[in-house]
Amino acid sequence: MAMDANEIERLIKEGIPDAKVEITDLRGDGDHYAALVVSAQFIGLPRVRQHQMVYEALKGNMGEALHALALQTATPDDD
Numbered sequence: 001m002a003m004d005a006n007e008i009e010r011l012i013k014e015g016i017p018d019a020k021v022e023i024t025d026l027r028g029d030g031d032h033y034a035a036l037v038v039s040a041q042f043i044g045l046p047r048v049r050q051h052q053m054v055y056e057a058l059k060g061n062m063g064e065a066l067h068a069l070a071l072q073t074a075t076p077d078d079d
Helices: 005-015 047-057
Strands: 020-025 032-038 068-074
Touching: 005 020, 005 032, 005 047, 032 047, 047 068
Parallel strands: 032 068
Antiparallel strands: 020 032
């Protein structure tokens, strides 16, 4: 059961309201995505915690409907 890129973006923005999200389907199969998530909520947090916040926003879909996500997080101040 594949997950649509728009649904991934919606869930992330629902969990992290100020997030700017870019989703790329890596294989065209709806199972392998890359995501860039930029949020001021990440300021001062270690990268591991930033990623945890994104996975929490995905509400358990990681590993189920969403097979693989190459995740990159940043703050608005990151260049």
